[in-house]
Amino acid sequence: MSAVTSPGGTPQHIAIVMDGNGRWATRRFLPRLAGHRQGMESLRRCIRACLDRGVAVLTVFAFSSENWNRPADEVSGLMELLVTALAKEMPQLQADQVQVHFVGERAGLSDKVRTGLDQAEAATAGNRRLVLNVCFNYGGRWDVAQAAARLAAQGQPITELSLHQAMALAHVPDPDLIIRTGGELRLSNFLLWQAAYAELYFSERLWPDFDEAELDHAISEYARRERRYGQTSEQLGMAADQKAA
Ligand code: IPE
Numbered sequence: 001m002s003a004v005t006s007p008g009g010t011p012q013h014i015a016i017v018m019d020g021n022g023r024w025a026t027r028r029f030l031p032r033l034a035g036h037r038q039g040m041e042s043l044r045r046c047i048r049a050c051l052d053r054g055v056a057v058l059t060v061f062a063f064s065s066e067n068w069n070r071p072a073d074e075v076s077g078l079m080e081l082l083v084t085a086l087a088k089e090m091p092q093l094q095a096d097q098v099q100v101h102f103v104g105e106r107a108g109l110s111d112k113v114r115t116g117l118d119q120a121e122a123a124t125a126g127n128r129r130l131v132l133n134v135c136f137n138y139g140g141r142w143d144v145a146q147a148a149a150r151l152a153a154q155g156q157p158i159t160e161l162s163l164h165q166a167m168a169l170a171h172v173p174d175p176d177l178i179i180r181t182g183g184e185l186r187l188s189n190f191l192l193w194q195a196a197y198a199e200l201y202f203s204e205r206l207w208p209d210f211d212e213a214e215l216d217h218a219i220s221e222y223a224r225r226e227r228r229y230g231q232t233s234e235q236l237g238m239a240a241d242q243k244a245a
């Protein structure tokens, strides 16, 4: 993994289902796309907050494999928004040393979008302060299936480790904290494999209203959780005592 590690108590890898843009817009009698534009502002603010807090990896869900089922004008608007926002934000991303990855299926995207993604990845590949994974045309099931298909084609055995290494997020550790905004209590095909031991935080805030204070609330809630990975509380206590001795 090419990023720095995070300070104690801060999750090293935060992943976010950025949900609620449409409702944010509808409540203001605006077109849904206005909500997506405002969502982009919220993402910019969230990246800044993660940089300030020393988070090493931020993974965001921007467009799911299933979002193709939306009205055609919303889908094309989202594609356009991605390309324009990328071009606009590139100088700041470079200044902040953000390494950008697009995670998801490239087939099915237009040449223009694909070129935009490729260029952004190439231009930021040397950056080391924050890894930003943008899940775009992404689904957790797609990722498991493409990894298994790749291994099968190479005649490799399918094990937990080989699958993990063939998956689209192999360049980062699993998420410590998964946040979903917008009040829905589901994963919607996000990071199905990598979520195995993530702490989950559900926020009622719509994504455009998600701010630093709500991020801090999620982080402090995370810091209070005991991550047992199948062990007992007593075992964890003993291990901590041994470490301290
Ligand atoms: C999330 O916001 C962004 C995308 C899925 C692209 P939504 O557009 O799903 O917002 P709601 O859930 O309709 O409010």
Ligand code: IPE
Residues within 6 Å of the ligand: 017, 018, 019, 020, 061, 062, 063, 064, 067, 184, 186, 188
């Ligand atoms: C999940 O949100 C996908 C993204 C945030 C990109 P959706 O709004 O598509 O999820 P569902 O349809 O409510 O499950």
Ligand code: MG
Residues within 6 Å of the ligand: 019, 020, 021, 182
């Ligand atoms: Mg939604």
